[in-house]
Amino acid sequence: MRTILKIALGIIAAIGGFLDIGDLVFTTQAGALYRYDLLWAVVLGVIGIAVYAEMSGRVAAVSGRPVFDVIRMRMGFGVGLLALVASTFVNLLTVAAELGGIAIVLELLFDALYSMFVIAGTLALVGIVALLPFGGIERFFGYGGLLLFVVVATVFHQDPNWGDVGRGFIPSLDSSTLYLYFVVGVFAAALMPYEVHFYSSGAIEEGWTEENLKENRLNAFLGYGIGGVLSVALIIASGYLFHPIGVEPNDLGTVALPMQGAFGETGLLLALGGMLFCVGGAAIDSSFAASYNLAQFLGWEWGRYKGPQKAPRFTASWLVFLLLGIAIAESGINPVEVTEYSVVFSVVALPLTYLPVLLIAGDRSFMDEYANGRIAGFLGWLYFAVILVLAVAAIPLLLATNGGGG
Amino acid sequence: MATVIIAALTLAASGCGDLSNDELNRGVESLSALAGQGQLVASGVARDATKATYARVMAKTLGEQADHEAEKLADATLEEAETGDQRRAAVAVAGEISSLLSELQTYPGDERHGALVQKHLEEAQEKADAIVAQLSGDAP
Amino acid sequence: MKGEGEIYVVHRLLDEQICDSEGRRVGRVDDVELRGDPPRITALLVGEGLYPRRLPRSLARLARRISGPERWGANALRIPWEEVDELSSTVKLKKKAEELGLGMGDDPERWIVRRLPWN
Numbered sequence: 001m002r003t004i005l006k007i008a009l010g011i012i013a014a015i016g017g018f019l020d021i022g023d024l025v026f027t028t029q030a031g032a033l034y035r036y037d038l039l040w041a042v043v044l045g046v047i048g049i050a051v052y053a054e055m056s057g058r059v060a061a062v063s064g065r066p067v068f069d070v071i072r073m074r075m076g077f078g079v080g081l082l083a084l085v086a087s088t089f090v091n092l093l094t095v096a097a098e099l100g101g102i103a104i105v106l107e108l109l110f111d112a113l114y115s116m117f118v119i120a121g122t123l124a125l126v127g128i129v130a131l132l133p134f135g136g137i138e139r140f141f142g143y144g145g146l147l148l149f150v151v152v153a154t155v156f157h158q159d160p161n162w163g164d165v166g167r168g169f170i171p172s173l174d175s176s177t178l179y180l181y182f183v184v185g186v187f188a189a190a191l192m193p194y195e196v197h198f199y200s201s202g203a204i205e206e207g208w209t210e211e212n213l214k215e216n217r218l219n220a221f222l223g224y225g226i227g228g229v230l231s232v233a234l235i236i237a238s239g240y241l242f243h244p245i246g247v248e249p250n251d252l253g254t255v256a257l258p259m260q261g262a263f264g265e266t267g268l269l270l271a272l273g274g275m276l277f278c279v280g281g282a283a284i285d286s287s288f289a290a291s292y293n294l295a296q297f298l299g300w301e302w303g304r305y306k307g308p309q310k311a312p313r314f315t316a317s318w319l320v321f322l323l324l325g326i327a328i329a330e331s332g333i334n335p336v337e338v339t340e341y342s343v344v345f346s347v348v349a350l351p352l353t354y355l356p357v358l359l360i361a362g363d364r365s366f367m368d369e370y371a372n373g374r375i376a377g378f379l380g381w382l383y384f385a386v387i388l389v390l391a392v393a394a395i396p397l398l399l400a401t402n403g404g405g406g
Numbered sequence: 407m408a409t410v411i412i413a414a415l416t417l418a419a420s421g422c423g424d425l426s427n428d429e430l431n432r433g434v435e436s437l438s439a440l441a442g443q444g445q446l447v448a449s450g451v452a453r454d455a456t457k458a459t460y461a462r463v464m465a466k467t468l469g470e471q472a473d474h475e476a477e478k479l480a481d482a483t484l485e486e487a488e489t490g491d492q493r494r495a496a497v498a499v500a501g502e503i504s505s506l507l508s509e510l511q512t513y514p515g516d517e518r519h520g521a522l523v524q525k526h527l528e529e530a531q532e533k534a535d536a537i538v539a540q541l542s543g544d545a546p
Numbered sequence: 547m548k549g550e551g552e553i554y555v556v557h558r559l560l561d562e563q564i565c566d567s568e569g570r571r572v573g574r575v576d577d578v579e580l581r582g583d584p585p586r587i588t589a590l591l592v593g594e595g596l597y598p599r600r601l602p603r604s605l606a607r608l609a610r611r612i613s614g615p616e617r618w619g620a621n622a623l624r625i626p627w628e629e630v631d632e633l634s635s636t637v638k639l640k641k642k643a644e645e646l647g648l649g650m651g652d653d654p655e656r657w658i659v660r661r662l663p664w665n
Contacts, residue, residue, distance in 0.1 A: 064635045072561045072574065077600035080561070111459035245442040246435065250471065253464050257446050264455030272460070299563055299574030299592075301652045310570070313652055 014219040016142030020282030021101035022189040031238030036168030045190025046228030054220035055361040056200035061208040068296035086349035091290035093342035096328035098283035100335025144277025150270035154262040181397040188347035194289035201292040291318040425482035441531035451520030462514035469507035476500035572649035595621035
């Protein structure tokens with residue numbers, strides 16, 4: 001019994017930072033615009049990140065190589081540099097959006113200046129990272145994110161037409177460009193690369209070996225599966241409330257309205273609290289991912305487990321990324337808009353960081369008996385194809401729909 | 407001569423500042439959406455089922471969006487002159503929504519105000535929806 | 547065939563992480579020095595000064611402007627092949643980083659990080 005609890009807690013810790021401002025925004029908008037019709041896209045994205053994360057975690061545990069080590073080693077300096085530049089750009093936008101998201105939620109809770117909260121929130125994050133060990137940081141944000149289960153409770157309270165909900169899980173392709181844009185957006189928000197880069201480096205932070213492979217698989221599928229359940233619930237809750245009255249969710253605060261509707265102030269506070277932990281965790285994960293990628297590509301010492309003394313450049317780069325994120329968040333651009341760009345650009349860059357991991361995960365000379373089996377290989381390549389299609393379609397759709405404005 | 411033609415074509419094509427029927431439609435739909443969301447916030451206040459800070463910040467954000475929409479609608483020149491009435495009505499509705507949300511922003515904890523704002527926002531939304539219906543009726 | 551084997555080793559060596567005898571990460575194999583006929587690996591080369599070499603011609607000039615010319619001992623270091631202890635998922639060296647002039651970028655002496663509150 002105790003092992004089950006331990007595993008469950010470990011899984012929850014692993015998913016802190018998966019649900020980020022991008023998920024919150026895209027799922028709420030998708031529900032409002034298309035009710036339950038995009039549920040299948042969420043599921044597709046969640047399975048995708050589970051596949052990518054499982055491979056990355058396995059590669060890290062067996063060969064000691066995190067994602068950007070794999071990328072540079074397998075693809076060489078030139079392509080690796082391109083991947084680094086693209087990924088750093090995306091991560092920077094993501095960090096800025098998450099820091100802005102934290103400030104928005106704090107503003108909704110305490111009604112002081114957003115610009116003050118951007119800085120206060122970031123300082124709090126630095127404090128948490130400084131005080132807690134790596135595992136503690138994960139647990140802090142992972143468990144806090146559980147508050148968002150109020151969304152699941154809201155769905156049951158709403159008691160939607162389950163037949164309609166069920167139909168949403170069957171893939172359907174509307175020809176409207178806006179619908180296709182949201183297919184890409186919802187999928188991409190679920191399959192954010194920073195989360196996998198963080199996860200794979202985290203495996204090494206925690207000293208994983210072949211013995212952790214089962215845990216790796218549980219984290220990937222069960223962990224992100226739980227995140228997927230929350231994303232699904234967000235779409236349903238939003239679709240049920242917003243779609244009939246034509247609400248257009250353009251703000252982060254709107255995400256919490258269904259929970260306020262179902263459970264009043266308690267529901268609202270649980271929702272905002274959960275959002276705070278989710279976005280906070282995502283800010284940590286994305287800023288760490290940016291530093292991990294840079295340090296790993298260049299060969300610097302890296303890792304929270306090494307400490308600032310032994311990995312000063314890694315630490316300094318992390319602080320710089322936070323500062324740049326603050327600058328963008330304070331610049332007056334709406335974090336919700338920044339998120340739209342970070343999500344779309346991240347799927348464009350995704351093939352570059354996904355393919356090397358897929359290749360190494362299937363390569364016996366690196367992985368011995370732990371290389372991709374038939375199922376992992378099939379899923380891995382299937383998703384590569386899906387990702388390629390979406391990567392090509394993403395920017396045209398962004399332009400055609402005027403940034404999801406319709 | 408060629409430069410003049412190109413310039414004229416570009417200007418005509420960009421229609422900068424021109425409000426087509428579709429865009430006017432979209433604008434009024436946004437107003438309806440804002441009113442709808444405003445009602446949800448207001449109903450929370452009315453039932454004392456929300457946090458005042460949340461209601462105030464939401465009312466402020468929605469109000470800003472309503473103002474922005476009002477400006478867009480008021481400033482643009484209409485592509486089709488027949489929609490002039492609808493445009494005037496739309497700007498008026500935007501103004502109503504904006505001031506109702508201001509009310510909510512000022513009294514985010516007052517249940518009575520919340521109930522009143524909710525009712526009036528519902529009326530404003532109905533007006534907006536009526537304009538949309540008229541525009542769709544007019545559209546070829 | 548020996549020639550192909552060498553090329554494979556060079557290929558696998560290139561871009562690999564380098565660790566010193568204590569397991570500290572001290573850079574990557576940015577280039578490999580080959581001498582003689584048939585070519586033998588005589589040294590590993592590390593440093594930003596070597597990046598322009600690795601880029602296609604069009605970008606190399608821009609890169610050269612950014613990283614500066616190759617300054618041996620500063621932004622380009624030479625690790626003789628004899629210093630390599632073993633090759634696994636990293637290139638492990640026989641000596642500590644300081645002895646080879648590596649990892650200077652992460653030398654704590656040079657950073658204000660030391661003076662941060664939690665140290």
